[in-house]
Amino acid sequence: MRTLKRYSRSWLLDRPFVIARSRSTEIEVVRVELHQDGMVGVGESKPTSRYGHSIESILAEIDDITAEIEGGLDRQQLLEALPAGPARNALDCALWSLECALEGTTPTARLGPVPGSAIVTAHTISIATPEEMADATRRELAGGARLLKIKLDDDRVIERMQAVRAAAPEARLIIDANEAWPASQLEAWCHALAELGVEMIEQPLPAGEDAALATFAHPVPICADESCHTRDDIEALGDRYDMVNIKLDKSGGLTEALAMAALAAECDMAIMVGCMLGTSMAMRAALPVAAYASIVDLDGPIWLAEDDEPALDYSDGTVRETT
Ligand SMILES: [Mg+2]
Structure with a gap:
């Protein structure tokens, strides 16, 4: 049985981050946790308004596919199921993390x-x-x-x-x-x-x-x-x-x-x-x-x-x- 949790979190920057189109003093990210057999896989992503994404849009995309992820959708199937962007990133990284944890390894190893x-x-x-x-x-x-x-x-x-x-x-x-x-x-x-x-x-x-x-x-x-x-x-x-x-x-x-x-x-x-x-x-x-x-x-x-x-x-x- 696999269960998915998702939430957003804010982080203050320690100095302003200024680029050609924006200035940031705080960021908000989405985190996904996948729990299975006592192991947890984690993923994080951040929306970029330049690409039309927001915290709300990421959470909505994740919610729409939660039942399939909990039902065992794998990374290759996820590539077909969601468009490229931060929602798929958080899910894909959580799947990598969980898959490796269940095998007793890590993605970098x-x-x-x-x-x-x-x-x-x-x-x-x-x-x-x-x-x-x-x-x-x-x-x-x-x-x-x-x-x-x-x-x-x-x-x-x-x-x-x-x-x-x-x-x-x-x-x-x-x-x-x-x-x-x-x-x-x-x-x-x-x-x-x-x-x-x-x-x-x-x-x-x-x-x-x-x-x-x-x-x-x-x-x-x-x-x-x-x-x-x-x-x-x-x-x-x-x-x-x-x-x-x-x-x-x-x-x-x-x-x-x-x-x-x-x-x-x-x-x-x-x-x-x-x-x-x-x-x-x-x-x-x-x-x-x-x-x-x-x-x-x-x-x-x-x-x-x-x-x-x-x-x-x-x-x-x-x-x-x-x-
Ligand atoms: Mg660049």
């Missing part, structure tokens, strides 16, 4: 990376004034970060990045514009950022308006985030992007995320594993994708004021599963 191994993760710098971004950069470096993901919009792009680079002459820098750039600036900004040693640019143009990416030689690799949710998106992106950012809340779980990683590799695209804000429970569920990723960006929990049952350790710019 089964899928990789080697449990306990330290993986370099990006640490995010929010949008602020150039001086504030330089200060935040120095704080992250002092805390051990070595790969920084700089959030940008379409304002003071080069000025902000010059300030960050001056504060971090040696650090690896990637940037995320969250769809905020006009195509008219793309080439000039990409070349200037290449000169600043930026090693990757994430989603510069709006999804659906990214055709301009196909018509110029990329001076730095460009990664699809908002343009890439599931396997269905990947092949069409090959002439525009060099890399895809796989996130469980977009793919609708680890099962689809692993299939995306395999398809991206077939299409000669590099892989980044990313996250929405969330607890370490949600990030741990994405760790198996890190085994295939050249960039890991799973710093969501370090934005929280507290993380009730830390499943991951963050130190010296890396993330590792607690043992």
Whole structure:
């Protein structure tokens, strides 16, 4: 007999998280618990209004399929039963977690990376004034970060990045514009950022308006985030992007995320594993994708004021599963 519980929880951030389209000081997530034979599987997801999701819509999607999940629906059947998105993610991760617990193992022990191994993760710098971004950069470096993901919009792009680079002459820098750039600036900004040693640019143009990416030689690799949710998106992106950012809340779980990683590799695209804000429970569920990723960006929990049952350790710019 399998039983499903679902609930939402709010978490305060310890500092505002500012990106091109939003500013957050608190987040709300949905958690799913699946209980069976004395074991429990857990999953967590977070809605993104950009994709039309809310806490209410996630809970409603879960409620609609609870009887089938409790009746034994498996992960492959779930792929057909629900569309990609955070509701399917919470359920898929809970199913992985339960399946492994019943076998006396864990998803990472089964899928990789080697449990306990330290993986370099990006640490995010929010949008602020150039001086504030330089200060935040120095704080992250002092805390051990070595790969920084700089959030940008379409304002003071080069000025902000010059300030960050001056504060971090040696650090690896990637940037995320969250769809905020006009195509008219793309080439000039990409070349200037290449000169600043930026090693990757994430989603510069709006999804659906990214055709301009196909018509110029990329001076730095460009990664699809908002343009890439599931396997269905990947092949069409090959002439525009060099890399895809796989996130469980977009793919609708680890099962689809692993299939995306395999398809991206077939299409000669590099892989980044990313996250929405969330607890370490949600990030741990994405760790198996890190085994295939050249960039890991799973710093969501370090934005929280507290993380009730830390499943991951963050130190010296890396993330590792607690043992
Ligand atoms: Mg992004």
